[in-house]
Amino acid sequence: MESGFGPGPHESLEIHTIKGALKLKPYKALLTGAAVVASMGMVVGCGSSNSTSSNKTSGGSGSHQVQIFSWWTAGGEAAGLQAVMKTYSQKYPNEKITNEAVAGGGGSNAKSVLANRMQAGNPPDTFQVHAGAELMAWVNAGDMQPLNSLYQSQGWNKVFPKEIIDSLSKNGNIYAVPVDVGRGNVLWYNPQVLKRYNLTPPKTMSQFMSELKTLQSKGVTPLEYGDKDQLGSVMLWENVLLATLGPQKYDQVWQGKIPFTNAQVKQATQTFVNLLQYTNSNHSAVTWDEADQQVADGSAAFNLMGDWAKAYFLSKNIKEGTGFGWTDFPGTNSDFEYVIDSFGLPKGAPNPTGATDFLKLIGSKQGQDEFNPLKGSIPPRTDADMSKYDEYSQQAMTDFKSDSLVPSLANGEAANPGFETAATQAVEVLISNHNVSQFINSMQSAAQQNPLS
């Protein structure tokens, strides 16, 4: 994607102008030209750079091509996708599967490319989307096809948990197939740091607070987080909210049944503010993986992050037990904050048969057990083969079956993108001014402007 004034065409013109200006006296006309061209570049850059960058694919070899759209471009998730695509090619040799992944953390770039393709009437055959509100944005726009008959024929209603199917459904219609499950309420810690100060992984918020206090007096950053990508801060707040309200009330907040002016929401926000005194001051310059690295290095003790952090630790050859440890975020022991990737079938998909075959594969036991061990996530199917997964994942799979399943705001499951962005902003402001009542007002007006359903 072009950025406003990188080495674009007008830049070379400016350099040309300088050369000219060094020699010529009537430099002015040239400079005027440069200014005009540069300002035009800005206007185009603002208005349209995104819409022009996306339409590189269309047509192609006709109905036998299956375009798989995702943001899995690196590491284990890309390897997982490759493996599934390979199996697909063996199973359906007549279909030509193409990987149309767009790089960018959390799908930030992929989502805008997808939005452009959908609006231009050029949807991929199937695309990755977070379950819950993010999927519903497409459903509400009338862009998705219901998959009820596919669920019937594959017997999926029995193998996927009801909460997960609910998060993919509207008015009794199911709109996507879940592929992997991440967990958002995991507290990562450095076992050696805890051992050094005779601390144990905290089970309650009060124990957590007193441990943080101890660690601060020892000169260790007690709780490290990174919100350069605005993920660490919102996840920390929503976890404190979950710990304070419990799973039922937490769910009701996202259904719009409990207002943000509720006393417990205020109390949770105050607890979050109290936690901030134990955090790193450079959080705005840190991304979630850098925060985890601080924990691994021992300069920080705790970090709250989803279990994709485990994949990060393992990729850096940091071992569970000695290099990192984990526990549920204090007060959320029997909760499982899910972050789910799913694939749906957009209306107007050029090759719906090929796409449905792909959905059948990734929804099957074979497909899920092939993809998830490579990505480091767990399968949403409850009948998966546990022996294929590592120790952490086996525990997560057990918890997934027994815990209360709740959605994540920071990862797109709990609320629509408009609310999510407004709430992120409110949390960022709260972190800088610690003003709880202003935060509550911001959240309340965000909910009015972007109704939670």
Next chain:
Amino acid sequence: MRNSSTLAANTSYMPSLPVKKRRIHWSWNKTWAIVTLIPSLIAVGIFVYGFLGWTGYVSVTNWNSFIPNSSFAGLANYKAIFGDFRFQSDLRNLLFLTIFFILLCMAIGLFLAVLIDSKIKAESLFRNIFLFPMALSFIVTGVVWQWLLNPQTGVNLIFKALGAKHLPLWYTSSKVVPSFHLGQIQFGLPVALLAVIIAAVWQLSGFAMALYLSGLRAVPDEIKEAARVDGANEWRTFWRVTFPQLRPITVTVVVILIQMSLKTFDLVYAMTGPGNGYVTDQPSLDMFTTTFQADKYAQGAAIAIIMFLLMMVFVIPYLVQSLRKEDA
């Protein structure tokens, strides 16, 4: 474009040519001018003015989700963004970024130009050294300065080794000085923004230098000689004789740097992100998030239009002035 058509028109008044021939010559010239202009006129018409109009139209609709909604919203989107904490922060940051960035670029650029103009050895080497940062992409500049000004690593390690106690927080600071309440935000200079300003000035003061150097070369030596003969010292000669001659260059530098500052995106995106409580955020970043992450297309368009209007405030007087001079 306008230049060439007036040029073509001017030739028609040449008196020496016979009437019939002049007419043929005139129309051929004009046709040729129009033919060569048509492709760029169409491209500019669609891709600049067409999209500009479209953005303006979207900004007064209710299109604030995935579902296109062209119902008329009046100025509701503008009202929403101006009441927004983030956009108010953006305007504050933009104001301070622009002021500091331009003043520092001009001061450093002029200083370097004067040094290079004083007939030093290896002049072109120095000229190139100072100009080179401009050849980098802002993304590269942003990433490098992010490392350099990282409070935990970067230049702070040098300060630490020198025994400094209170190390600067650079772009992670959330301080605003002097801080007083205005609208929803604290108004003042966000300290974190200084880090961004340093990087931007590093990249573009060489550009200001090149422009000033061309201006200095255009000042005739005779005038300076005359001043010296009249007994003015070097300092006085520069400020009273040379510097006033650089006025048009200064205007050019300001206009080009202002439009760069107003549309800053990549530098901040790569270097700091929106910052601690939006202290380094810029309207362009806000526009991107609002449009493509929050799916609020109409509000995003409103931000883009405000950026455009801010730009026009500076560019239009400049264009009017230069066109008037050409006509005269």
